[in-house]
Amino acid sequence: MKNNSYRPHFIVPGSSSTRLASSSAAPSSSSIAPTSIGAPAIAAQMATNVDISDSKLWPDFVTKAFIDIMVDEVTKGNMPNDVFHKRTWTSMTTKLSSMTNRxxxxxxxxxxxxRLRAMYREFYSLLQNIxxxxxxxxxxxxxxxxxxxxYLKVHDKASQFQKKGCDHYKLLDMIFNKNNATGVLHHSSTQDPPNTDEENELDN
Incomplete structure (x- = not known):
């Protein structure tokens, strides 16, 4: 039976094979044309990666389930001072995992x-403009x-609403209207909320 196992090929120093390998070596760095990627292109690529990552972890049905859970907790009065306490977060996490089998x-x-709060605020601000x-x-x-x-000259993030408005806006309004962010994940209106990768690095 023929043996098809891999056998390493050794080249004797000074042989023609060695000279051939040397002559076909990679060109020096001076002969390679430099490439550069502008900051806007990098930012656009990062935004695309975040969108893809978010859509995998949070497809529409999971996002809607999470919003419904938050609305239920708000209705029960479990968001005092516009903040969910740890016990409520634990309960919501358990519910969402059970409902979505994730x-x-x-x-x-x-x-x-x-991120939902940031989207809500962006859309809310847009609707206030004549x-x-x-x-x-x-x-x-x-x-x-x-x-x-x-409007986009000043509020470039609002471009996401040109083709489609804010999903579940009325439900989000029940959660975030007159709500002030606090705690470890608090972000100002000019600072991006954490993306999916950052979620995995943050502690409770």
Whole structure:
């Protein structure tokens, strides 16, 4: 029977094979044209990676389930001073894991809540500006191209609402209206909320 196992091939120093290998070596760094990636391109790629990662961990049905759980806790009065206490976070994490048949950690729910809060605030601010309308049935924002152009010069993150409004806005309003973020994951309106990778690095 033929043996197809790998056999290393050794080259005798000074042989023609050695000379051939030397002549075909990689070109020096001076002969390679430098490449550069601009900051906007890097930022765009990072944003894309975050979106992909978030969509894998938080598909629509999981996000909706989490929002429903938060609304239920708010309705029960379990968000005193606009903050969920650790016992409530533990309960919500257990419920979401059970409902979706997925394993979640408290820190992941906290980070997702703050991304939802950031989206809610961005959309809320947009609707306060003259020239913008919102069709609740189709969840689309109505505004002229000029209104959009002028607004995006100052609020570039609002571009996410050009084709589609804020999902579950009315439910989010029940949670975040007049709500002030506190705690380890508090972020200002000018600072991005933690992405999915950062969720895995944060402690409870």
């Amino acid at each position: 394993s979640f950690k408290i820190v992941q729910l906290k980070a997702k809540m703050h 020239g913008f309308g919102w069709n609740t049935e189709t969840n689309t924002v109505t505004a002229s191209e000029e209104v959009w152009r002028n």
